[in-house]
Amino acid sequence: MKLLVLDASTSICGVALVEGNESEIKLISSIHLNINNAHSERMMLLVEYVMQQSSISSKDIQAIAVTIGPGSFTGLRIGLSVAKGLAFSFKVPLVTVPTLEAIALPWIDHYRRIWVALTSRKKEYYIAFFEDHNVLIKGQVWKFDELENNLLQGDLLLTDDPISFGELSGIHTSNSQDGLPNVFSVGKIGLTKAIAGIYADLDNVVPDYFQGFRGAS
Template identity: 40%
Template sequence: MAILLNLETATTNCSVSIAKDGELIVLKEHDSSNYSHAEQLHIFIEEALQEASLSSKDIDAIAVSKGPGSYTGLRIGVSAAKGLCFSLDVPLISIATLESMAHQVVLEENTVIIPVLDARRMEVYSTVFNASYSEIRETRAEIIDENSFSKYVENGKVIIAGNGAEKCKDILTHLNFEFNTSVVPSAKEMAKLSYQKYQNKDFEDVAYFEPYYLKDFVMQQKKVK
């Protein structure tokens, strides 16, 4: 039996789940545009443990969403995960944010899903998965234009899922595109993915692991009046 704690902080959704052998026991999450992760994450962890009637000593591994996503959100999640791993002496598992997003959507045969997270201006973070949720194109930061993802609509339906889908609606006009803006990264979908990695002993080096930012952090400068 394996009890895993999953942390998702890559976007505005602060999300914590506890799963037993890949089956969800407790989910605590709150999606706020104010990025409440610093205040809420450890509270959610404590509440989730209480609801599951567990203590931190019962945790066998910590899984964290590794990105891409918000620089600050990822830092908070990974720092918390690493701190727990060190204090509890348990392994660290990383889950690709876009992969867990893909698993929120039930796919028909010959369907492609492209989870997209909003980046700057007309840019998104994206990865392409087939109907078996296998990655068929690597993660990229890319500017959306009328030719984006055009090769995939030739063979059937393509689902664009995530908060970046809003940018794509007016530009990607092929009838095989379908848009789902309700998909938000959540620790719920991490439950099965982290357990698979736990079984395979696919662990990270706690001391050296860093989030997958994909792009360098750029601090926004205030305009001088």
């Protein structure tokens, strides 16, 4: 199965092509740009680029995957809009991928306890907590102090804002890049869901903002 993958949930705009089955998933091609407020102008150009680079046409694509949130209000809206348009145009189903699960995926086999903290606004974060491969907390917004008080020695903290957390004793803190979604990880989750037949309702799917829109992001 071949999957076209889109991510516009943060400042990074990424597109990839992945293919695979239940036992193996591989990256065919990918590209990303880290340019604020340029997703609407660049997303389709990136889609065209990865498809041309891979010599793959719309007839080869069997599903579309997109990050559904949380993240940038504007980015999520643009990403989902483009993904839905492509799904209708290619006549293929759509798969949605939670942003925080995509961030955690590369580390899930290496740490027993993983926290993902993606900046919502100053000193507030979209939170997910994984323990022994299970998601125990998701869909919540926490303040800085609340998250800091729940961290235990040996935990991994994946965040796009490591400077605010500083040096936390006994806590493994990511660099800012590892605190953002990787488009290949989005593709891995998306392809697994597509193989299982877990598709979104194209007519009714909306971004998962976690909370109301309170200004530009």
